[in-house]
Amino acid sequence: MSFAATILTLYPDMFPGPLGHSLAGRALGTGVWTLDTLQIRDFAEDRHRSVDDTPAGGGAGMVMKADVLARAVDAALAARPDCPVLAMTPRGAPLTQDRVRTLAAGPGVTLLCGRFEGMDERLFEARPVEPVSIGDYVLSGGEMAALTLLDACIRLLPGVMGAASSGVEESFESGLLEYPQYTRPVTWEGRTIPEVLRSGDHAKIAAWRAQRAADDTRLRRPDLWERYRSARDRPPSGAQ
Ligand code: 6GU
Numbered sequence: 472m473s474f475a476a477t478i479l480t481l482y483p484d485m486f487p488g489p490l491g492h493s494l495a496g497r498a499l500g501t502g503v504w505t506l507d508t509l510q511i512r513d514f515a516e517d518r519h520r521s522v523d524d525t526p527a528g529g530g531a532g533m534v535m536k537a538d539v540l541a542r543a544v545d546a547a548l549a550a551r552p553d554c555p556v557l558a559m560t561p562r563g564a565p566l567t568q569d570r571v572r573t574l575a576a577g578p579g580v581t582l583l584c585g586r587f588e589g590m591d592e593r594l595f596e597a598r599p600v601e602p603v604s605i606g607d608y609v610l611s612g613g614e615m616a617a618l619t620l621l622d623a624c625i626r627l628l629p630g631v632m633g634a635a636s637s638g639v640e641e642s643f644e645s646g647l648l649e650y651p652q653y654t655r656p657v658t659w660e661g662r663t664i665p666e667v668l669r670s671g672d673h674a675k676i677a678a679w680r681a682q683r684a685a686d687d688t689r690l691r692r693p694d695l696w697e698r699y700r701s702a703r704d705r706p707p708s709g710a711q
Contacts, residue, residue, distance in 0.1 A: 474504040475579030479543045483508035485614045495625045514542035523587050532588030540594045547581045556600045558583040559613030563602030568643040575627040584613030646699040647688040650680035
């Protein structure tokens with residue numbers, strides 16, 4: 472079965488965007504995944520087709536209306552009742568590779584893209600919509616975040632990437648950053664590829680890579696390193 476992506480957005484022309492190219496684009500063309508966009512404005516019911524209004528309590532910008540968003544979500548749920556609905560917002564819980572793997576193994580995703588200052592909070596109480604963020608910075612809308620989440624899922628779908636997608640050797644799959652890579656020429660601007668990588672000694676190469684993965688993670692991502700270390704030092708409950 473295809474992985475079904477449904478996007479609720481004020482800017483449907485932004486899709487598939489970059490996902491129409493390269494491996495994701497080919498996979499879209501061959502039906503590995505499908506894309507449907509719903510124009511949120513089509514769910515406005517007033518004369519001016521308003522999708523937003525001023526924030527309660529005052530402040531800058533505009534807030535997307537709960538009733539309009541709920542009608543859009545209801546339409547998506549009617550079409551794809553099995554797909555989880557995620558709202559792309561910097562107020563969401565951070566997206567992780569674990570979550571991406573879970574989503575990619577399922578029937579698809581429905582992604583609600585916010586614009587303006589945010590979405591009326593009552594939407595999240597009244598509908599099964601989970602807020603998700605792609606990182607600690609603010610985008611002007613959820614569309615680029617939705618494209619990012621989709622890219623992360625699509626590359627894991629069977630047959631999209633070939634051998635490189637086995638995934639087990641990659642960043643985050645191990646809990647560490649990936650080791651550094653090199654390719655020819657052996658010497659470039661006076662810098663030579665580490666000797667061990669040209670030694671043909673596969674055990675030594677594996678050990679060097681593991682060391683670099685650990686060192687680079689400790690330096691660049693102390694947060695990941697701390698989690699990795701506590702998981703390693705305290706094996707999962709149920710272990711002998
Ligand atoms: Cl999911 N949406 C927006 N608008 N900004 C973000 C984000 C999402 N994740 C990080 N920044």
